[in-house]
Amino acid sequence: MASTANTSNIIGKVVGLKGGAIVKSPDGSQHVLKVGDIVYEKDVIVTANGGEVEIAFDAGHSYVVRSNETVSLDATVFAPGQVEVAANALLPATSSSVDQDISKAIIGGNSLDKLLEETAAGLGGGEGGDGNGFVRLDRIAENVSPLSFDGAVVEGVTQPLFEAAPPVQNTGVEVISVSGSSSSEGTAQDFVVKLSGTSTTPTTLNLSLLSGSATVGVDTVSQLVSVDGGTTFVPLSGSVEVPAGVSSVIVRVGTLKDGVIEGNESLSLVASTSSNAAVVTGTGTIIDGAVPIANISGPLEVNEAAGTVTFTVKLTEASPASISVNYNTTNGSATSGSDFTPVIGSVVFAPGETVKTITVPITNDRVYEGGETFTVNLTNPTNVTIGAGASIVTIKDDGTGIDGTNDDRPVVSSIDSATVAEGNALVFTINLTGTSTTTTAVNVNAISGSATVGVDTGAQQYSVDGGATWLNLAGAVNVPAGAQSFLLRVATIADGVAEGTESITVSAA
Missing domain, CATH: 2.60.40.2030 (CalX-beta domain)
Structure with missing residues (x-):
């Protein structure tokens, strides 16, 4: 758009543009034309090689400034009825000196009006008021940047008004x-x-x-x-x-x-x-996120009569992934297959789950063994780490422990009676309720009845091997492991006194 300092009359408006073109105002300012710019009386338009500018006027017609043309705009040319004049006003220059003068005027910022009028008159134009409104300058060799002119006239040589633009340098952000x-x-x-x-x-x-x-x-x-x-x-x-x-x-x-x-x-x-x-x-x-920890726990003691014992595997926190951990049982003093059933397998936690259980069968075998232990172990964790990885339980068969009252400790269940002739030995069989894996102590006493112990009786002996060997009774009898009965032998004395049938009593506990 022309400078706001231009107070001349408006001639028209740029409605078409191809290539490069520059407009110079009477005040010496200049800029590259673009579509939509207003042009004023006395503006000078210069087109580059290949450039064209189409100007529309209020009268409803338009004019095209073509390639390599320099034009000074005269309002009279574009007045109503002047289309013919405008079309014929663009005349070839005949003097390189005139071209130089106009170029110098553009470069120097001087007014082009006088030079253009003189050029038009020298080319056969009419008197002062009849001069052409357009002057064409040929053979102007220039090196032009978008907002400056630096030109000279070279006789007989036609060069483009604008140099080709240099390669665009990439100045964007990176x-x-x-x-x-x-x-x-x-x-x-x-x-x-x-x-x-x-x-x-x-x-x-x-x-x-x-x-x-x-x-x-x-x-x-x-x-x-x-x-x-x-x-x-x-x-x-x-x-x-x-x-x-x-x-x-x-x-x-x-x-x-x-x-x-x-x-x-x-x-x-x-x-x-x-x-x-x-x-x-x-x-x-x-x-990597915090990984849950798996801990196993179970009762410290369980009664043999419970039948099973249950262990709990618990995670410290829920996980969005599936978790698994293997488990197995190992012997302690308890023996797999006889005291408990061995188990092996894995527990799997679905996402969000935190508690699983493991159940191990135990055997109620009626043999007193005392407290026996076995262990459940955790191994081979997936998406979890193992904290407390083992739980030991003691199987009790003495009436204690959870979930039962079974007591396998052997006690005397019965004593078989014996009858002999005076002078022979009385042999009593003392029976126990069961066997034990350890020695069982049994206290035995011979008690006088109608016969007097120590008068009618002699030595007291016991056998724990079915009578193969006899030991003198002196307090408690130690019944060995695995034995469920033992023998007590009491000698009788043939005193020759008629006393009738006499008896003694044996107690054991």
Whole structure:
């Protein structure tokens, strides 16, 4: 548009433009023409080689200033009824000196009016008021930048009004750094992309999240981008328009807490603009989430009559992943197959579950064994670590322990009676309720009845091997393991006194 300092009358408006053209106002200012510019009386229009400018006038007609033309606008030419004059007013210059004068006037910022009038008159124009409104200057060799003229007339040589534009240098902003971060699994991770500066126009920023040891779409759940410092985020889809004046962008990556033990994992963000010779990469680290701990527990003692004993496996926290842990039983003083049924297997926790149980059958064998132990162990964890990995239980058969009152301790159940002739030995069989894996002490006493112990009787002996060997009774009888009865032998004395049948009593406990 012409300078606002131009107070001349408006001639028309630029409605068409091809190639380059410059307008110079009477005040010496000049600028590159564009469609929509207003042109004024006494403006000078210069078109480049291949350039054309179409001007529309109030009278409803238009005129095209063609390639390599220099035109001074005269309002009288474009008055109503002057179309014919305007079309014929553009005449070839015949004097290189005139061309030079006009070029110098343009370059020097002087008014072109007088020179153009003189040129028109010298080319056969009419008297002062009848001069042409257009003058064409041929063979002007110039080196022209968009807002300056530096020209000279070269006789006989035609050169373009404007030099070809030099190659465009890439002066846009570029990515200079991408900073990753470390974040716990299940939280968001931010990458900060910094540009070399700000731009007066939006800049297209290309962004791509790449898998490393972490897999995009498996270990990540979302990709968001913010161009306002983190105030707002929108989904990222390959690129983002960075507004004018902004020099950094935040890319926020949501990570998945999958409950899988993977160790720390990495992923990368690459970024570039059209000004980058190569992409810029930043790396972020996903810190593996806290892993649940599996602990096993069970009762310290269980009565043999309970039939089973149950152990509990508990996680310290729920997990979003499936968890499994193997288990097995091992002997202590209790023996698998006779005191308990061995078990082996695995417990599986579905996502969100925290408690599982393991049940082990135990045997009520009627043999007193005392407290016996076995252990349930945890092994081979998946997506879990083992804390308390073993639980020991004692099987009780003495009437104590949970879930039963069984007491397998042997006691005297009966004593078989004996009858002999005076002078022979009485042999009593003392029976126990069961066997024991350890020695059982039994106290035995011979008690006078109608016969007097020590008068009518002699030595007292016992046998724990079915009578193969005899030992003198002196207090308690130690019944060996596995034995369920023993013998007591009491000698009688043939005193020759008629006393009738006499008896003694034997007690055992």
